[in-house]
Amino acid sequence: MIDITEEMVLKQKEKSSYHCDICDKSFTQKGNFSTHLRIHSGEKPYHCDVCGKSFARSSVLISHQRIHTGEKPYQCDICEKAFSVGSTLIKHKRIHTGEKPYQCNICGKSFLEKSQVTSHERIHTGEKPYHCGICGKAFSESCHLTNHKRVHTGERPYRCGVCGKSFSQTSYLNVHNKRIHSEEKRIRPQEKPHHCDFCGKSFSEASYLISHKRVHTGEKPYHCNICGKAFSERSHLINHKRIHTGEKPYHCDICDKSFSQKGHLNIHKRTHTGEKPYSCDTCGKSFSQTNHLTIHRYIHTGEKPFHCDICGKSFSQNSDVTKHKRTHTGEKPYRCHTCGKSFSDRRILRKHEDIHSRDNPCQ
Template sequence: MEFKQEPCSIKDEETEQQIDLTEVEEKHHPFQKPQQNTQKMEFEEEPCSIKDEETEQQIDLMEQSEVEKKKHKLQKPRQNTKRRAAECSCICAQCGKSFAHNSSLKKHMRIHTGEKPFICHQCGKSFTWEGSLTKHLQFHSGKRPFGCDQCDKTFILAEQLKRHMKFHAGVKPYVCSVCGKCFSLLDHLRQHERIHSGVKPHACFDCGKSFTSSGDLKTHQRIHTGEKPYKCSYCGQRFAQSGDMKAHERSHTGEKPYKCSHCGKSFSRLGTLKDHERVHTGEKPHKCSHCGKSFSRLGTLKDHERVHTGEKPYKCSHCGQSFSLSGTLKDHERVHTGEKPHQCSSCGKSFRRLSHLRTHEKKYCPKLKVLSREHPTRAAVLEML
């Protein structure tokens, strides 16, 4: 079966990944044969757009923990009574679990084989159980019937609302044994603990790089695929991450909701504010595991680590040349496009790179040389740029 690669516009990636987490066996009666999904489903609704990538990473962690619990449970031997042994004639060859009907055994085997026979005919996503597909179809309907009574946020599933309410309650019962940080959800704690343990179970098949969460891996893989599922509603520009799109849209609205408590400067991104505040505090929390050098920004650390690993994830779409920094790739691509966005304000000459413009302004601009003779103070200021 083939599917057209159309962008799945799921409204809330948090809800999309919650389906994967809550995917469990349909609870039929032990002696009741489950109904098969024989009807082909057709939909007229357009897929909704993805919005929340941060929660996807949390949901993936929850899904992984649930699978581990299920497998651990299957490893425990079951002590059946004589009556149950007579009833349960179908036994799983991999874990020894018994079932009264062969159909129940076949459904159970999907845990071991990874089979996902139930497919959404709108976006192509597949599921292990029919009940999970039924829940998934609610995303395409666009209905969000479960609303929070403390804020205006709405959800598709009741499980999501219950999970959300924990944040309002402020209860954080899960404590990190290493640093003491508290979390409201066990999955958040487990993801955090990987920072201390260094465990990165999710590896990229293209370059081999590993990540602590499946959400981080999916985001990284867009570097290789070029996928940009998030579209700006103002100008149509596309982004690989929802956070980048939201921050970009603030360039249209002028919104800067994040304010520095030290100097009052405002920012459109929370991450930019945190990086800025380290100018005041001098904090450098991001340490290179290869040489021990510390950095105030995580992005700077990642760029630095490529010096040690030799990784060059940014590939030119014109000639195939690879680069370790996205900025270097952008400068290189202008060789192909001829774009020169950096213009001298004095003589109007344009350059591909900002560094070239700065060099021009300091040493070669003829108008600035005249300016330096007539207005030495202003020229000195330009030299400091």
Template sequence: MESPGGRNLQMAPKEGQGLCSVKTATRRPSEGAVSGGWGSWEDSTEVPGEAGDGERQQATLGAADEQGGPDRELGPADGGRDGAGPREYVDWTLRPSPLPEEPDCRCGECGKAFSQSSYLLQHRRVHTGEKPYTCPECGKAFAWSSNLSQHQRIHSGEKPYACGECGKAFRARSQLIHHQETHSGLKPFRCPDCGKSFGRSTTLVQHRRTHTGEKPYECPHCGKAFSWNSNFLEHQRVHTGARPHACPDCGKAFSQSSNLAEHLKIHAGARPHACPDCGKAFVRVAGLRQHRRTHSSEKPFPCAECGKVFRESSQLLQHQRTHTDERPFECAECGQAFVMGSYLAEHRRVHTGEKPHACAQCGKAFSQRSNLLSHQRTHSGAKPFACADCGRAFRGSSGLAHHRLTHTGERPFACAECGKAFRGSSELRQHQRLHSGERPFVCAHCSKAFVRKSELVSHRRTHTGERPYACGECGKPFSHRSNLNEHQKRHGGRTAP
């Protein structure tokens, strides 16, 4: 910028400079202004810089006595009129005008206006996706430093905002403000559809989606959509396998804090939801609802494709994927895909070797709770699942369901390669490995790989020497059931079940 004296005014640039322009007001001195009085440039001057940051920018162009004093008459070279007209007085120290106009800090993408260029800089990250603030603990990145500070309290456990009414503490001030509305009872935001009132406008926006059916948060992995961002974030953990909520008593981890809260009731011995028909108690109310349908035989969820009915909507969703062959939950280790996220969680234990379910009788551990329950019946001899056609009983419901297909002759799972059909989906998957050559079950002792897990279990006994099948007549043990059956024929007894 050039001064009236012909000198160039140099200003040091600051961050955000140039985003906003500040217009300085024009003020001429009065006719009777004394020498050395206040003045300003004739034309309005644009001064780039931070608007509204409280800093005063000054630039001294030179001492007045070097230029003949402040009351020197301007000549043509200085922009004057050959001495004609009133004399003009210039203070050689440029100061911001005391009457600035509103700063022009407007986003070029969406037109939103800001009072300071620093706010505009932060806002522009919404459009650019820039996240310059990274958490050193977990690597999560944020667009704003305030969000990083709030996030870091998750790791530190710090909750600096306490409620003056009840003492409950929060990580973020916004959470405290939201909580305090529960004490005041003030709910100024009313739903025009149902009349329900809310303490926050954001809560009203979320509520109205229950009327409109809007689900703006869509999962990029499986396409499932959600009305609320919190539900969307929790759902994504099904795909990533993240379980950030760990039990302090046993270490078991959960993807959702609500599931951890329910799990903690197991340690406390609390089963607050009792069945009025049989008295059986449950940790979760959902478990009670599902159980009560066993008394009423109610199955309110029918399949639109085949008419099969289910007690739970989750069972229906799982079943419907057998028609579409949809398997949205894929293992990152071996690529095997599953119908349900819980199946993927259980499958991952094949790779990790985790067996969290141990038998209290013999100490044998299992990766899945259902396998433990089935195993425990080998100690008790219980076979509670009986076939209505032939009376044969089974330790597990899955064994009964598979057996009943022998009566109906149904083979609903067909191979796309050769057309061969199977009674169960697991049998089809095992068969498909013959086409693909996949052998996902690897022996830890010799690295030999197998198509079926049962083959791996049987093979391991060649290393461990385990012989779990003993003859009831002479006590001779065998490593395989088939060997025991052959041996028992010599005694003339029945083969092992």
């Protein structure tokens, strides 16, 4: 069986130039043409023998392998900082020269990198090309989608070097360090002898450094033997396996409800204590969960990231999209047990049931 790359290369072999039938791009060299076709085919024939990650180009694999070897052959002649990739050195030098060669076509603002101007222009266009496959939420930058996905997976790749507590985002880890360990850092700065070669971060234990490095390498050595999903931390795999086993080892001592993860139990306990640790920096309103605060903030920003795929109408909450779609589908999942009438919204059903309560006050 011939694949897309082989088929197109053979097709273009007799011509003086190589033309991609998929995107109309042309090439003068066969090698460049073959490499380009991998964008469409998804082929990644070059594999890292350390972590197993795959690449479409051998040059990208060579650059990637320097993550594992620590090799940094490109050095800045101004500050002597070293880099593993030549293009990173070029970008770095702009810090010294002040050069900002990439300009926004709309407002004229200049940037160091092309990717920065691309991200910036989405402020003007409102484009959000990165979509969560689980809840449909859209983001303007891929890193924001990556952070968001951890809400669903429970992954927490950023570990505190002092106490070992894990977080889903670096910003949460930074807040934790300031609030909990700022005094400890002043008293015992010498107690973090293990340093990350990539970002310079320090850790009190070698095991914390090993776990942290996986943020940079992308290594996920812990695999689920049921579904094959991979994780960077053993604790994340243990939490994940409870999806398959149904195990819920964390029990609420107030109402005896059980949970698969300790974090979920902590969130639940706030329903009893009334604790609301997440505050809106605009109006001061507090919430028991971070996702509730995120949804609330849309009131201030006017952002409506959830879209109806039928009519295009936008909403601030995914649940509102679900309700709205029933106007298109005619679905009425809420049924009155007294008269059998159905409704598209639970609140409308409750109002309707009040009619029966008034008609039968003694029931």
